[in-house]
Amino acid sequence: MTSPSPAADAVLSARGVRLGFAGDVVLDGVDLDVAPREFVAVVGASGVGKSTLLRALAGLLTPQHGEVHLSAAGEPASRAWSMVFQAPRLFPWRRVRANVELGLEGLGLSRAERRARAMAPLELVGLAPLAERWPRTLSGGQQQRVGIARALAVKPRVLFMDEPFSALDALTRQRLQGELAELRRRSDAAIVFVTHDIEEAVLLADRVVVLARPDEHTPAGVRDIVTIDLPLDQRRAQAGFRDHVQRLERHIGVAVTHEETPS
Ligand SMILES: Nc1ncnc2c1ncn2[C@@H]1O[C@H](COP(=O)(O)OP(=O)(O)OP(=O)(O)O)[C@@H](O)[C@H]1O
Numbered sequence: 001m002t003s004p005s006p007a008a009d010a011v012l013s014a015r016g017v018r019l020g021f022a023g024d025v026v027l028d029g030v031d032l033d034v035a036p037r038e039f040v041a042v043v044g045a046s047g048v049g050k051s052t053l054l055r056a057l058a059g060l061l062t063p064q065h066g067e068v069h070l071s072a073a074g075e076p077a078s079r080a081w082s083m084v085f086q087a088p089r090l091f092p093w094r095r096v097r098a099n100v101e102l103g104l105e106g107l108g109l110s111r112a113e114r115r116a117r118a119m120a121p122l123e124l125v126g127l128a129p130l131a132e133r134w135p136r137t138l139s140g141g142q143q144q145r146v147g148i149a150r151a152l153a154v155k156p157r158v159l160f161m162d163e164p165f166s167a168l169d170a171l172t173r174q175r176l177q178g179e180l181a182e183l184r185r186r187s188d189a190a191i192v193f194v195t196h197d198i199e200e201a202v203l204l205a206d207r208v209v210v211l212a213r214p215d216e217h218t219p220a221g222v223r224d225i226v227t228i229d230l231p232l233d234q235r236r237a238q239a240g241f242r243d244h245v246q247r248l249e250r251h252i253g254v255a256v257t258h259e260e261t262p263s
Pocket of ligand 1: 021026044045046047048049050051196
């Protein structure tokens with residue numbers, strides 16, 4: 001079977017991608033296009049290959065077969081992509097602003113330009129007033145926001161996020177989910193977001209990609225791609241929200257446990 005050609009306007013395309021380690025194939029036959037400013041969530045059971053796929057899409061891992069194409073940086077002094085991890089990975093000896101400036105090194109900007117460029121994303125994540133603080137004086141949620149600001153500072157075409165909220169407590173996580181939904185409107189980056197939390201995926205994404213293995217002897221692939229056709233505002237309260245969550249849970253193989261238990 002031949003894979004379809006990449007969509008003309010995609011910022012990121014994968015075609016017939018096979019990924020694995022030392023003879024072990026983890027994922028096979030992955031086709032995916034990501035449009036400019038699109039938010040694509042990737043879900044699937046633990047160990048199915050979500051992080052591996054993200055690394056390959058970013059070009060950090062070479063596919064055993066197939067191709068990944070990522071558009072070049074969009075404007076001068078920007079990068080094609082940047083990544084946010086589960087832990088913010090801040091340098092404790094650099095102040096918040098200096099941490100955000102880090103990604104801008106090597107882009108041909110003067111120190112003053114780097115300094116100025118770092119402030120816009122800090123404002124976007126609500127941390128401009130804390131720009132001169134040390135990372136250790138921030139909460140976990142604030143540190144993760146700095147990580148997001150650092151990734152946005154380079155004006156990436158694609159922002160990769162690998163379970164960015166999974167180390168946070170439930171309340172902080174909810175707040176950051178809301179902020180990310182808002183931030184989407186104000187950033188030009190497409191986002192590819194790995195999560196094991198299906199509700200989080202439905203809450204934030206335009207499309208949710210489900211990775212699953214057909215059986216225990218076969219590598220995982222894309223089982224389904226679900227378009228979330230709900231307005232972003234108050235998504236959780238909308239009628240279709242739970243339908244999407246349940247469909248995705250069925251595809252991943254999670255037991256559906258949301259029915260009311262009869263009393
Ligand atoms: N560097 C590596 N060397 C060998 N095997 C690896 C390596 N990285 C990942 N794997 C294997 O590839 C498979 C997919 O791992 P991956 O981390 O991508 O899964 P995941 O879906 O992101 O899991 P989780 O939700 O638990 O983070 C796993 O079986 C894992 O053991």
